[in-house]
Amino acid sequence: MRSWFPAGSRRCAFNTRLQWQRRLGWEPREFRRAWDALKTIEGWRYRQDLVLLYLLARDLSGPGVTLEIGSYKGLGTAALAFGARDGGHEKVHTVDPHTGDRQALETAGVERLPSQEDFHRNIAAAGIADIVVAYTMTSDELAARWMGTTIRFLFVDGWHSYDAVRSDLRNWVPLVTACGGVLVDDYANYPEVAQAVDDSGDALPPRRVRAGRMHLSSSGPLPPAVQRFLRLPWG
């Protein structure tokens, strides 16, 4: 019988089956449409991260905006915006001083790596400028002027230090609705981020799960499509 998989090890066949599962089973059809735009935007995201952002922005219920802390060049923003749009939800707000990602700055040995122009170009090219509200400032500065609008989905991916993550969670989690969710990126990559999340204790919603390298918390049950997605192995 002819093999479905290219010649090679069982590991190769296993990986290939996972890839098929990903394409055929896990991803909603609408995400595949969004992918055409997402794949042109530079960023540090795996496709499975983007599916999760999309599903949470689409399926978490209730009123409230989506807030992303750390916009960079708009890759996460776009996944959130396509999800919020497909779910008929309120706008996606995103904040970034556009001074640079911590790891990228440390690797390059420079003090600034601007991303603002690329961000706006990418959001316009993806056709989602009408549902994205962008702020060029730090998340603390935005918190000081925020008018109390509630948040359905909070995605924390800004400055990856202990103090910054603690401050983001302290400022923004109280605004997350009872049906909402909080996703913190790089929990598994930065010990400082993990420590800040773990030390935030009762400030975070009580149901907590790991989602690849991210940390997800919610008060209510997660939407069925998100639960299904999280059950499958993280490639």
Ligand SMILES: C[S@@+](CC[C@H](N)C(=O)[O-])C[C@H]1O[C@@H](n2cnc3c(N)ncnc32)[C@H](O)[C@@H]1O
């Ligand atoms: C890892 S990148 C964000 C990636 C983006 N969320 C995505 O999914 O493509 C981190 C971003 O946080 C921004 N940042 C740095 N300090 C910040 C602060 N105090 N508040 C908000 N964003 C900050 C950096 O400029 C950088 O663009």
